[in-house]
Amino acid sequence: MDETADILIVDDTAANLQVLGLMLRQHKYKVRPVPSGKLALQAVAACPPDIILLDITMPDMNGYEVAAKLKENPATAEIPIIFISALTEVDDKVKAFKSGGVDYVTKPFQIEEVLSRVSVHLVIQHQRRELRRNYERIRELELVREKLTRLIVHDMRSPLGAIRMHYEILGEKNPSMDADAKKSLQRGILAADTLIDMTNSLLDIARLREGKMPLNIEPAELAAIARETVANAAVLIATRAVTVESPETPVSAGVDRSLIRRVIQNILGNAIKFTDAKDGRIVITTGLAPDGMRVITIRDNGPGIPPEFRTKIFEEFWQVEGTQVQGVHSTGLGLNFCKLAVEAHGGTIAVREAPERGSLFEIRLPETPVTKPAAA
Amino acid sequence: MDIPPLPGLDLADAVSRLGLDYEDLRDMLAGLPASLNEYFAAAEAAVGAGDTGAVRIAAHSISGVAGNFGIPEVRTAARALEAAAKENRRAELPALLEALRAPLAIACESLGRLP
Numbered sequence: 001m002d003e004t005a006d007i008l009i010v011d012d013t014a015a016n017l018q019v020l021g022l023m024l025r026q027h028k029y030k031v032r033p034v035p036s037g038k039l040a041l042q043a044v045a046a047c048p049p050d051i052i053l054l055d056i057t058m059p060d061m062n063g064y065e066v067a068a069k070l071k072e073n074p075a076t077a078e079i080p081i082i083f084i085s086a087l088t089e090v091d092d093k094v095k096a097f098k099s100g101g102v103d104y105v106t107k108p109f110q111i112e113e114v115l116s117r118v119s120v121h122l123v124i125q126h127q128r129r130e131l132r133r134n135y136e137r138i139r140e141l142e143l144v145r146e147k148l149t150r151l152i153v154h155d156m157r158s159p160l161g162a163i164r165m166h167y168e169i170l171g172e173k174n175p176s177m178d179a180d181a182k183k184s185l186q187r188g189i190l191a192a193d194t195l196i197d198m199t200n201s202l203l204d205i206a207r208l209r210e211g212k213m214p215l216n217i218e219p220a221e222l223a224a225i226a227r228e229t230v231a232n233a234a235v236l237i238a239t240r241a242v243t244v245e246s247p248e249t250p251v252s253a254g255v256d257r258s259l260i261r262r263v264i265q266n267i268l269g270n271a272i273k274f275t276d277a278k279d280g281r282i283v284i285t286t287g288l289a290p291d292g293m294r295v296i297t298i299r300d301n302g303p304g305i306p307p308e309f310r311t312k313i314f315e316e317f318w319q320v321e322g323t324q325v326q327g328v329h330s331t332g333l334g335l336n337f338c339k340l341a342v343e344a345h346g347g348t349i350a351v352r353e354a355p356e357r358g359s360l361f362e363i364r365l366p367e368t369p370v371t372k373p374a375a376a
Numbered sequence: 377m378d379i380p381p382l383p384g385l386d387l388a389d390a391v392s393r394l395g396l397d398y399e400d401l402r403d404m405l406a407g408l409p410a411s412l413n414e415y416f417a418a419a420e421a422a423v424g425a426g427d428t429g430a431v432r433i434a435a436h437s438i439s440g441v442a443g444n445f446g447i448p449e450v451r452t453a454a455r456a457l458e459a460a461a462k463e464n465r466r467a468e469l470p471a472l473l474e475a476l477r478a479p480l481a482i483a484c485e486s487l488g489r490l491p
């Protein structure tokens with residue numbers, strides 16, 4: 001396809017170099033012949049070719065060594081190398097592929113074979129470059145989209161706060177409004193709260209993903225944090241009539257209290273929402289794993305999460321279809337936030353089936369946080 | 377121009393395999409005796425020195441050139457020498473070198489008479 005492609009041919013035998021060069025030039029390829037491995041490396045450094053035809057048996061530096069050097073360097077690693085050799089044993093060919101070759105042409109040369117193999121690998125190389133360009137373009141667009149989204153989400157916070165505040169003022173100024181109006185107002189406030197939560201989660205997730213969320217690490221006792229979180233959820237717990245057992249075992253760790261509280265709050269909130277209100281039971285435990293990791297578990301006896309969704313639920317905006325509970329709002333951001341917050345501490349979060357029924361979330365945290373580099 | 381039949385050479389095969397005209401190849405063919413004799417001299421010195429690595433490289437060069445340019449007997453003899461050097465069959469090297477000398481001389485003589 002690309003008949004002006006630049007081909008570097010490397011062979012220590014002048015006559016072979018000459019004849020191969022002539023064969024390729026007659027098919028309109030641009031050919032650079034070099035007679036040694038060292039000169040090949042210099043030629044590639046000076047101007048990377050589209051493809052290299054590389055002899056194996058050469059004095060000083062053989063073809064395998066040349067290929068290995070080129071593969072070491074990210075700038076030259078993707079240049080396709082076709083080995084050309086009179087070595088015909090399978091071992092030689094396998095070694096050529098293992099050292100980074102994409103193909104192998106045996107001497108004596110057959111014009112049709114040489115041209116076919118060169119052409120195929122030039123097409124692949126062209127497509128790989130195209131793919132990379134498209135990927136980079138998509139990545140750029142994705143970054144622009146993320147920035148715009150964050151900007152919009154950030155700017156939504158003030159009007160949402162204002163809407164909520166005005167609903168409250170409306171309620172306070174009209175104490176005599178009828179029950180239906182009060183209910184509507186209350187629903188409006190709840191909807192505003194949900195949107196405010198969503199915007200906060202989106203901004204936090206973006207900051208966590210980029211490693212830009214400052215962690216306020218301090219010595220903390222995890223069971224105490226869990227108990228505080230349960231106490232804060234008392235109203236929600238009362239509406240569902242589920243029982244929640246708080247942990248007793250004190251476990252110390254260096255954590256950002258606010259983030260870990262929100263992690264527990266998210267998982268606990270889901271457990272409360274999705275567990276049957278009649279005989280719902282949620283148990284939170286804390287402990288020390290044999291490897292020294294601090295472990296918090298939150299177990300419920302709800303419907304559980306199918307095995308195929310147990311990794312996906314931690315992805316952004318992901319929700320198990322068919323699990324939406326009437327009157328229970330879910331943004332699909334909570335567990336993604338939990339994963340990123342735990343990982344920012346150098347920990348892990350996972351879910352598995354609880355021993356009898358339901359889900360068991362396990363949060364593992366190091367004694368002191370391991371700094372996690374910002375994602376690329 | 378018709379491709380001339382010359383002892384030790386199969387130029388018709390080379391021309392068709394390489395996709396080149398005889399005229400394109402002629403200058404290259406004319407230069408082959410010098411390089412083939414140079415590789416042979418290197419092989420001879422390496423056999424004398426017992427350096428199987430150097431024998432292998434020299435024989436490999438002869439076999440590669442002979443294969444590409446249609447010099448079948450030289451290619452066969454050079455491949456036998458290369459294989460013996462690779463497998464370290466030192467005792468066989470002098471005889472295999474001698475077995476290469478005659479077809480090489482015939483081919484070089486023919487290459488010197490190209491029209």
